[in-house]
Amino acid sequence: MSKELISMLSSRLVAVISFFLALTLVKGFEGTIGVNYGTVANNLPPPAQVAHFLLESTVINRVRLFDANPEILRAFAHTGVAVTISVPNDQIPDLTKLNFAQQWVEDYIQPHTPATNIVRILVGNEVISTANKLLIVSLVTAMETLQTALVAASLDRRIQVSTPHSLGILSNSSPPSTGKFRQGYDTHVIKPLLSFLRDSNSPFMVNPYPFFDCSPDTLDYALFQPNAGVFDENTQLFYTNMLDAQLDAVFSAMKLLGFDDLEIVIAETGWPSMGDATQFGVDAKSAAEYNGNLMRHVTSGVGTPLMPNRTFETYIFALFNEDLKPGPTCERYFGLFRPDMTPVYDIGILRPTVAAAANIQHATCLLIITVGLLIIKNHG
Structure with a gap:
């Protein structure tokens, strides 16, 4: 030759x-990266078109909804996409009653399963951070009651029950080894919640957002870019990105209560592509860097310094820019896609053509x- x-x-x-x-x-x-499908907008495509787009044109096969919209659930029927639905915060007190929980399952779950692959129900969102005493004291009971209703409907092996938390549940997070839950909530709410999750084989879900915690000095640290890093003297471990530090702070808090064996799922994280002139690092380039590096990192199997050799099921916020969201400009520009389903930036979400x-x-x-x-x- x-x-x-x-x-x-x-x-x-x-x-x-x-x-x-x-x-x-x-x-x-696939199987690890999902997306939050928010609908606070008046210009989004029909759910059936969205489901077809995700299935045929992207590598995303996990979707988290902020409600249990029947039209969206029907749209994902027979697609195989793993769907997580949510019980709104205001329904949590009612969900503590078994008859309400059974009716909720009958109305929102049973008409759609198994055609729609509903894998998880989230009871509220960031409930502890609301500081609403009625919601907080009702949370674990509501989760337990919903689980009982799923058992009665023979759906407990198919569908998990959990609830997402903001990092506001931590009283300390730096350095990561000192992470602990807020006093009072730790033993009265979070410990029973963790016990429920362990017993039902469900994950602990958190919403870490390096975007909201970074400063001009820590922007590279937040974006997974080369930086000086952070050294934890207690563990002699070195952190090269903020997300790892946030996750390890949560892990340390769980370990303190004896629950370091539970899986951690990132229910929500992202970076806006546009914001107000006074904000730094709010542009399409930074959003692409964060979300692209995020995807590579959580699927790499490297894990974090305290949780090595792990991948993390992760849901990027959000699928679309949502023009009706209140608050500063950036709140309306977290989307990976515009409402016409063109990408805001390219991070490898779109599939190579067949x-x-x-x-x-x-x-x-x-x-x-x-x-x-x-x-x-x-x-x-």
Whole structure:
């Protein structure tokens, strides 16, 4: 075999392998990366169109809803997409009553399962951070009652029950090894909640947002960019990004209560692509850096300094820019996509076309056959 031919085949083989590695990395996001599908907007496409778009054009196969919208649940029927739905905060006190919980399951779950792959129900969102005493004291009982209703409907093995928390549940988070839950809530609410999650084999869910905690001096640290890092003297561990530090602070708080065996799921995190002129690091470039690096990091298997060799199920906020969200400008620009479903920036969410993949696969087969025949001819 000539050196020129070997060189040519080697170049083609390297190109093909590189392409397949890229496809593998993109495919690796599946099953781990989800998206929050918010609907606080008046210009979003119909749910059926959204479901088709996610299934056919993206690598996203997990979706979190902030309610149990029947039209959206029907749209995801027979897609296989794992859907997480939510009970609104104001329904939590009612959910402590078994008849209400059973009726809720009958109304919102049973008409859609198993056609729609509902995998988790979230009871409220950031309930402890609301400081609403009625909601807080009702939370764990509501989760237990909902679980009882799922057992009665033989859905408990299919559907988990959990609730997401803001990092406001921590009284201390820096350095990460000193993380602990707020006094009072730790033993009266969070410990029983963690016991319920362990007993029902459900994850502890958190909403970490480096965006809201960073300053101009820590922007690179928040964006997974090269930076000086943070050293935790207690553990002698070094942190190169803020998300790891936030997750390890939560882990330390859980460990303090004896629940370091529970899975942690990132229910919500993201970065806006536009904001007010007074804000720093609020642009499409920074959003692409955060969300792109986030996806690579949580799926890499590296884990965090205190939780090595883990991947984290992660839901990016949000699927679309939502024009009716209140608050500062940035609140309306967390979307990965515009309402017309064009990407705000490219982070590898969109799938390679089926045609391109098929062509490469065909080229690979031909290349392998060619190399094999040449080797046989040369050495036969």
